[in-house]
Amino acid sequence: MLPAFLTAIFFAFTAISARQSASLIGPLRANVYRLLVAMVLLGLISSVFRREMPIGLISLFALAGGIGFGFGGACMMRALQYLGSPRALLFVESGTAILAALFAWLFLEDSLTLKQTLSCGIILAGILFAGSSWIKEEAEARGSPMIGYLAVAGAAFFQATSLVLSRHAFLAAMEMSLQVDKFSAAFIRLSGGLLVAGMLLAAFKLRPAKKDSSPVITVNRLFLKGRPVSGQPGFWILLNALFGPVLGVTCWLWAVSLLNPGLVQSIAATAPLISIPIARLLERHSLGTRFYLGAPVAILGITSLMLW
Incomplete structure (x- = not known):
């Protein structure tokens, strides 16, 4: 389960950086630019570990990337812009876990076995309760933008579909007695995602994003130890690319090659528990009581998974 835990950590950091880049240059542009940066990084890494792969597997990974990175990434960027990183991440990752388990079945x-299903349910219940105080607070501050919730639904659906397609590719490779390099698989997925993201950007013909009148927190209001965090889009795009498509998704694929997608995503869904304290630190707020009550419940669910 180590790769699933690493995925949660990396996804927590990528959500925060993705939100800031989307607020600065718009969600579709931010999605394309982070994929371009990740393409260079993953290309260099995968060239070292490259293994031959049948065209059928390449097609599956590319399709999974187009759906997950392209459509799912665009929806996620929009959700982050309207709902904030902890709230959007909370709903998307939890929804993806449920849909991934359903689609895999x-x-x-x-x-999943009955015990695994119960454990995953405990994890998700703890996550949702831990983040409920943040959800209520930000909902009061921002209102309830329907476009943000529609984007969450889209992101969860596309990411779950992408996850199950990737699992299908790994199972097919196992039947052929093939070892699939995870960095190469991530690079192929990224190639498909970049193609779709570029097509979306071209279709919408986006111009530089205008300032949104909604109270979205931008990098100019983020502080770390009393000092303002960088407001340059390139800084956040680089972090987003590193923690998301490069490290996060590679660990995600590593986990999916070994475990049921719903199980993997239930653990990865704990990313908001990491994201919320970090976002609170940067935005200079305090954590609510529900976070301290819900987090141990999620940990209990993870512990039960490890024991069972």
Whole structure:
């Protein structure tokens, strides 16, 4: 389960950086630029570990990337812009866990046991309760933008579909007795994602993003130890690319190659528990009581998974 835990850590950091870059230059531009940066980084890494792969597997990973990075990434960027990183991450990761488990059961006949299902339910319940105080607070401050919640639903659906397609590719490789390099798989997924993201950007013909009148917190209001954090888009795009498509997704694929997608995503969904304290530190707020009550519940669920 180590790769799933690493995924949660990296996803927590990428959500914060993604939100800031989306607020500065717009969600679709931020998504394309982070994929371009990640393409260079993953290209260099995968060239070292490269292994030959059948065209069928390449097509599956590319399709998974187009759906997850392209459509899912665009929806996630929009959700982050309207709902904030902890709230958007909370809903998207939890929703993805439920849908991934459902899709794996329906299409791959890869189901969770009753004990695993109960443990995953405990994890998600703890996550949602821990983040509920933040959700209420930001909902009061921002209102309830419907476009943000629609983006969350889209991101969860596309990411779950992408996750299950990746699992299908790894299972197919196992049947052929092939070892798939995770960095190469991540690079192929990224290639498909970049193609779709570029097509979306071209279709919408985006211009530089205008300032939003909604109270979205931008980098100019972020502080660390009393000093303002960088307001340069390139800084946040680089962090987003590193923690998301490069490290986060590679660990995600590593975990999916070993475990049921719903199980992997339930652990990865704990990312908000990491994201919330970091975002609070940067935005100079205090954590609510529900966070301290919900987090141990999620940890209990993870512990039960490890024991069972």
